[in-house]
Amino acid sequence: MPRAVRDRGDRAPVPLALPGGGRLLRRILLLIKGLGRGGAEQLLASAAPYLDRGRFRYEVAYLLPWKDDLVAELEAAGLRVHCLGARGPSWIANLVALVRNGGFDLVHAHSPVPAIGARVAFPRRARLPIVYTEHNVWERYQRATFWANALTFARNDHVIAVSEHVRASIRYPVPLRRLPMPTVETRYYGVDPTALASVAPVDGVREELGVPSDVPVVGTVANFKPGKGHRYLVEAAARVRRAVPDVRFVLVGRGPTEPDARRWVRELGLESSFVFAGFREDAPKVMRTFDVLAVPSVHDGLSIALLEAMSLGKPAVLTRAGGNAEVVRDGEQGLVVPRADPDALADGIVRLLRDDGLRVRMGTAAKAQAMGFDIRDAVQRTEEIYEGLLR
Numbered sequence: 001m002p003r004a005v006r007d008r009g010d011r012a013p014v015p016l017a018l019p020g021g022g023r024l025l026r027r028i029l030l031l032i033k034g035l036g037r038g039g040a041e042q043l044l045a046s047a048a049p050y051l052d053r054g055r056f057r058y059e060v061a062y063l064l065p066w067k068d069d070l071v072a073e074l075e076a077a078g079l080r081v082h083c084l085g086a087r088g089p090s091w092i093a094n095l096v097a098l099v100r101n102g103g104f105d106l107v108h109a110h111s112p113v114p115a116i117g118a119r120v121a122f123p124r125r126a127r128l129p130i131v132y133t134e135h136n137v138w139e140r141y142q143r144a145t146f147w148a149n150a151l152t153f154a155r156n157d158h159v160i161a162v163s164e165h166v167r168a169s170i171r172y173p174v175p176l177r178r179l180p181m182p183t184v185e186t187r188y189y190g191v192d193p194t195a196l197a198s199v200a201p202v203d204g205v206r207e208e209l210g211v212p213s214d215v216p217v218v219g220t221v222a223n224f225k226p227g228k229g230h231r232y233l234v235e236a237a238a239r240v241r242r243a244v245p246d247v248r249f250v251l252v253g254r255g256p257t258e259p260d261a262r263r264w265v266r267e268l269g270l271e272s273s274f275v276f277a278g279f280r281e282d283a284p285k286v287m288r289t290f291d292v293l294a295v296p297s298v299h300d301g302l303s304i305a306l307l308e309a310m311s312l313g314k315p316a317v318l319t320r321a322g323g324n325a326e327v328v329r330d331g332e333q334g335l336v337v338p339r340a341d342p343d344a345l346a347d348g349i350v351r352l353l354r355d356d357g358l359r360v361r362m363g364t365a366a367k368a369q370a371m372g373f374d375i376r377d378a379v380q381r382t383e384e385i386y387e388g389l390l391r
Helices: 039-050 071-076 090-102 112-121 143-155 164-169 193-197 205-209 230-243 258-267 283-287 304-311 342-354 356-370 375-390
Strands: 026-032 056-062 080-083 106-109 130-134 158-161 184-186 217-221 248-252 274-278 292-295 316-319 334-337
Touching: 026 039, 026 090, 026 112, 026 375, 039 071, 039 304, 039 375, 056 090, 071 080, 090 112, 106 112, 106 375, 112 130, 112 143, 130 375, 158 164, 158 375, 164 184, 193 304, 205 283, 217 230, 217 283, 217 304, 230 248, 230 258, 230 342, 248 283, 258 274, 283 304, 292 304, 292 342, 304 316, 304 356, 316 342, 334 342, 334 356, 342 356
Parallel strands: 026 056, 026 106, 056 080, 106 130, 130 158, 158 184, 217 248, 217 292, 248 274, 292 316, 316 334
Antiparallel strands: none
16 A cells, blocks of 8 residues: 555454355445544444444545544444545545555545545546435535536436435536436434443533533534534523523534634623533533533534434424424424524523423424434445445
8 A cells, every 4th residue: 555545544454255255345435534523424433333344344534634533433443544635636646546456346425525536536437336425515515616526426326415405405507407417315324322322321411511400401512613503502592591591501512613602602791601511522421411402503414413312302492404304393303493593593492491391292202203313224225325336
């Protein structure tokens, strides 16, 4: 393997044939931009325990060396991890070398930039199937990414959209309407119910966060990015606190807009009501302390934190952004409000905080609904797609 490809795995290679002379394992390369703690990245880690190692040999490649939070977790799950490097277009050459030297049979990309590189590097004549999971709506991409993605999109052999909203956004711009559209299907990835069932009790979490045991908690779990809508949650919090003075807001995550969120909290005099919890390995455990989950997104594909909270029996107040409203029926498993509307967001939060019975009923319904979003089903369907393409 060329030096330019940093190999993050030092274990012996997995045998390519099954014991006893069985069929060869097909090699699958999972390709993503970074391995930080984002939704798409976390899905790779959640899926890892359920990959069929009797049929496929999986490895992971990523571009951004500084986004490596999940490398150790993936390696512990038995996946070899490679960093392709992100300086200029050289990572594409590193990808080509990795695929050729590793003898990969299929590439599954989870981010538009590496997917674009794979499509360019391996045209149809290369006979390398490419599967692409679309995690975002097309209108959210920067102009260059949007056009490069659209121009190369027909090279995909199969596309998985994480929600119907995402699927509906996949449309060629007018100048490209003559390009063929690959097969696109919607697949809700879901959560790992086994892992969530083993989440430890919440003893000590409130104390650690400085939250009294007898006050209501509204929480959100999302990286700090413009599309996640933290500003609208902060604005809603001012109104919620007037109705429920002892409420606390716990924000789990990190990201570039966190300083802005802290400033908004200070400007509204809400410091005593907010806890910035940062990144938490035990985010589901922290979610157990929430009375209500807030999902104030302006743009979203499908919030994994929402599905996790539902699995834990937590009702949510969420915006009609992306696929989130596809998994929660308004008034049944939670409350769905318009995007970028802090007053509506506040009204929903206050309603749930003031009505214990409603909160319990919706939490119970949310837990039942979440049972239909199982990462194991998504893995099984994805591997069926691989099998079909590799016949």
